[in-house]
Amino acid sequence: MCFGLGRANNRSAGMLTLLTTIIGVYSVACWLYENLRTPVLLLLRGAQKFFLGGQQSLPEKYGPWAGASDGIGKGYAHFLASQGMKLLLIARNEAKLKRVADEIAAKHSTDTDILVADFSRGEEIYERLESELRSLDIGILVNNVGVINEKPIRLEQMEKRLLWDLININVGAATLLSNIVIPQMKKRHRGLIINISSLSSLAPTPYLAVYAATKAYMTSFSLALREELAPHGIECQTVSPGYVHTSMTEYLVPATDGQKDSLSTRLVKVADMIRYAGFTIAKADQTTGHWSHGIQTAILKMLPASLKLRVFTKLYTKLLHEHSGTTKKQT
Numbered sequence: 001m002c003f004g005l006g007r008a009n010n011r012s013a014g015m016l017t018l019l020t021t022i023i024g025v026y027s028v029a030c031w032l033y034e035n036l037r038t039p040v041l042l043l044l045r046g047a048q049k050f051f052l053g054g055q056q057s058l059p060e061k062y063g064p065w066a067g068a069s070d071g072i073g074k075g076y077a078h079f080l081a082s083q084g085m086k087l088l089l090i091a092r093n094e095a096k097l098k099r100v101a102d103e104i105a106a107k108h109s110t111d112t113d114i115l116v117a118d119f120s121r122g123e124e125i126y127e128r129l130e131s132e133l134r135s136l137d138i139g140i141l142v143n144n145v146g147v148i149n150e151k152p153i154r155l156e157q158m159e160k161r162l163l164w165d166l167i168n169i170n171v172g173a174a175t176l177l178s179n180i181v182i183p184q185m186k187k188r189h190r191g192l193i194i195n196i197s198s199l200s201s202l203a204p205t206p207y208l209a210v211y212a213a214t215k216a217y218m219t220s221f222s223l224a225l226r227e228e229l230a231p232h233g234i235e236c237q238t239v240s241p242g243y244v245h246t247s248m249t250e251y252l253v254p255a256t257d258g259q260k261d262s263l264s265t266r267l268v269k270v271a272d273m274i275r276y277a278g279f280t281i282a283k284a285d286q287t288t289g290h291w292s293h294g295i296q297t298a299i300l301k302m303l304p305a306s307l308k309l310r311v312f313t314k315l316y317t318k319l320l321h322e323h324s325g326t327t328k329k330q331t
């Protein structure tokens with residue numbers, strides 16, 4: 001009888017080992033697929049271009065015009081102009097838009113136009129935008145306009161205006177602009193929509209709760225749109241960067257020179273991000289925009305959702321305390 005019990009125990013232990021091995025192998029396979037899919041695609045498509053050549057330029061593949069704006073968007077604008085795209089810069093600050101347009105036109109000798117629009121005004125601006133955009137053959141739309149709370153803050157302390165801005169700008173602009181350009185892209189059976197999400201879409205982020213939720217929307221929206229548009233020859237790329245040095249992350253840069261903050265040293269320069277993100281255009285449908293953000297994402301994706309939330313809570317609680325009482329540096 002003891003012998004029988006021992007055999008039963010051995011069988012259960014064997015089953016348990018088999019089950020945990022299967023779960024382990026399956027989890028590792030999923031993680032590898034999720035994180036190596038983009039690098040493998042980039043290698044394959046990069047090699048294809050290098051050895052076989054003859055690939056179409058971006059204007060030939062997608063259409064002549066691209067829409068973008070400042071910050072990361074300005075990086076994209078420079079990159080796309082260097083690839084022969086004509087540019088339509090859309091943002092709210094006319095003087096800044098003109099300056100960037102002149103800079104790009106002088107550097108890349110390409111047609112550069114501007115369109116002043118304040119996305120914080122919501123629904124009322126889109127009729128005009130639609131009629132302006134209808135006349136252009138938009139091949140690439142970079143949905144990058146975005147705002148963030150100046151620094152981590154509790155929801156009840158945020159001004160209602162900023163809450164509406166986060167929704168109208170971060171969620172509304174990408175959604176409505178895509179809605180406007182898709183019909184003409186469908187007619188031409190070509191086009192690319194690049195949606196700038198964020199690494200903060202990976203987990204809910206306390207004290208940046210609304211911003212992170214708008215970015216979770218962007219990722220979900222963009223991945224779903226990719227599937228909707230693929231049968232029509234239109235591509236949709238989701239870009240989810242970590243910290244990039246723009247006006248949005250200026251608060252992380254210490255006010256005093258020489259003072260080193262662990263996050264500020266990890267800010268990636270826009271030019272470095274765009275060198276990598278630009279390479280992924282037409283090759284991968286998902287990217288973090290920079291290899292170092294790819295590593296951060298891969299590590300975060302090893303964690304279960306509840307642990308990711310704990311990590312983000314710890315990080316942003318620290319930032320909340322460090323930056324309470326400070327105001328954004330002028331750039």
Ligand SMILES: NC(=O)c1ccc[n+]([C@@H]2O[C@H](COP(=O)([O-])OP(=O)(O)OC[C@H]3O[C@@H](n4cnc5c(N)ncnc54)[C@H](OP(=O)(O)O)[C@@H]3O)[C@@H](O)[C@H]2O)c1
Pocket residue numbers: 069070071072073090091092093094096117118119120121143144145146147169196197198199240241242243244245246247248249
């Ligand atoms: N920086 C980062 O670390 C980081 C990381 C992950 C994701 N992202 C995402 O990347 C995107 C670009 O951010 P960024 O860092 O480049 O920030 P940025 O330098 O502040 O640029 C934001 C852009 O959005 C435009 N914009 C803001 N409010 C607007 C409004 N009401 N109407 C029209 N345009 C408006 C700005 O135009 P004006 O100049 O005219 O105001 C500017 O062109 C955002 O979607 C952000 O969430 C950034």
